[in-house]
Amino acid sequence: MIERYLDTEELKRLLSVLVVVVGCLIIAALFGSLIIPGLRNANRPEKPTAIEPVVGESGWLNPEEFPPQRGGVIAPVDPKTLMEPSATLVERGKALFEGNCTQCHGSTGKGDGPAARTMIPRPRDLSVPAEWKNGYHLPGIYKTLTEGIKGTSMAAFDYLSRKDRMALVHYVQSLGDFDHGAGDPQALEAMAKELGSAGDIVPNKIPVSMAMTKLQQEYIAAPRLSLDPGEQSVGAGILRQVIRDADRAGRFLALSPSWKSNFHSLSVSVLANAPGNGFSLRVATLNAAEWQELHKELLRRVESE
Numbered sequence: 280m281i282e283r284y285l286d287t288e289e290l291k292r293l294l295s296v297l298v299v300v301v302g303c304l305i306i307a308a309l310f311g312s313l314i315i316p317g318l319r320n321a322n323r324p325e326k327p328t329a330i331e332p333v334v335g336e337s338g339w340l341n342p343e344e345f346p347p348q349r350g351g352v353i354a355p356v357d358p359k360t361l362m363e364p365s366a367t368l369v370e371r372g373k374a375l376f377e378g379n380c381t382q383c384h385g386s387t388g389k390g391d392g393p394a395a396r397t398m399i400p401r402p403r404d405l406s407v408p409a410e411w412k413n414g415y416h417l418p419g420i421y422k423t424l425t426e427g428i429k430g431t432s433m434a435a436f437d438y439l440s441r442k443d444r445m446a447l448v449h450y451v452q453s454l455g456d457f458d459h460g461a462g463d464p465q466a467l468e469a470m471a472k473e474l475g476s477a478g479d480i481v482p483n484k485i486p487v488s489m490a491m492t493k494l495q496q497e498y499i500a501a502p503r504l505s506l507d508p509g510e511q512s513v514g515a516g517i518l519r520q521v522i523r524d525a526d527r528a529g530r531f532l533a534l535s536p537s538w539k540s541n542f543h544s545l546s547v548s549v550l551a552n553a554p555g556n557g558f559s560l561r562v563a564t565l566n567a568a569e570w571q572e573l574h575k576e577l578l579r580r581v582e583s584e
């Protein structure tokens with residue numbers, strides 16, 4: 280049909296123009312979606328993470344150290360949702376039991392875990408109702424988990440959240456096919472009240488080695504920056520101008536020793552962190568000669584310690 284209006288020559292030209300236009304569009308789209316975002320990220324500095332993972336000698340996470348965790352508050356829960364067993368609770372309980380309890384209690388709760396062999400008393404068979412110390416009703420098992428059992432290897436698991444402890448309680452009950460009873464109404468009520476009170480607070484956790492390094496760092500001797508107005512040297516004068524908080528500035532210098540190598544490193548690290556590091560924003564107005572003086576002055580003070 281279209282041939283009626285255009286001759287073949289013209290049609291060919293039209294088609295080739297169309298091919299070029301579509302080709303250009305595709306290239307532009309690729310450029311926009313792949314290359315520009317790539318370029319935009321190319322120069323972005325790697326985001327520093329506040330907390331570094333703990334890597335052992337093998338290059339893997341050190342198994343003796345737990346990874347750092349940010350703390351928080353676990354919102355309070357409606358106790359009613361925890362008093363009755365549910366599939367989710369029992370499933371969570373099973374996972375927790377496998378991670379925390381089977382080494383002693385065995386995978387089915389019969390007290391035949393690998394660690395139980397030498398234990399006195401041995402963990403009981405949780406699947407039979409034979410005279411439990413704290414009882415096998417809800418408040419009984421909850422008490423066992425919260426307080427442990429004195430004189431045995433059964434430790435308190437009070438660091439697990441209340442919800443997790445309740446999940447374990449239901450899972451322990453599911454291990455024994457017998458009537459677990461409701462428990463003393465008063466004890467039940469007290470338990471419900473505790474479960475419903477304020478949310479659990481989970482503190483920040485950092486690995487032990489990291490805590491030790493931090494402690495050591497805090498006690499590294501800092502250069503004495505106390506500003507004696509009697510000191511007349513040029514360096515002391517500059518120091519007086521740029522120090523806002525002598526203690527903090529001293530600690531900052533002690534923790535980033537790279538400043539010692541030359542005045543350039545000093546200016547880079549001080550400028551990047553002022554005024555949080557105890558230096559005032561006036562450092563931004565120092566010229567190279569003044570940085571040199573400041574550097575000499577600081578070195579002199581560190582060496583005279």
Ligand code: HEC
Nearest residue numbers: 379380383400401402403411412413414423431432433447
């Ligand atoms: C280090 C070994 C060990 C670990 C780990 C352990 N238990 Fe126990 N548990 C014991 C021993 C020992 C007893 C005391 C003997 C007994 O009465 O069964 C006990 C007792 C109990 C009882 C019986 C309480 C009663 O009223 O008599 C329950 C329930 C129980 N543990 C649950 C748990 C749960 C749930 C976990 C995991 C969160 C756990 N245990 C982890 C060793 C352990």
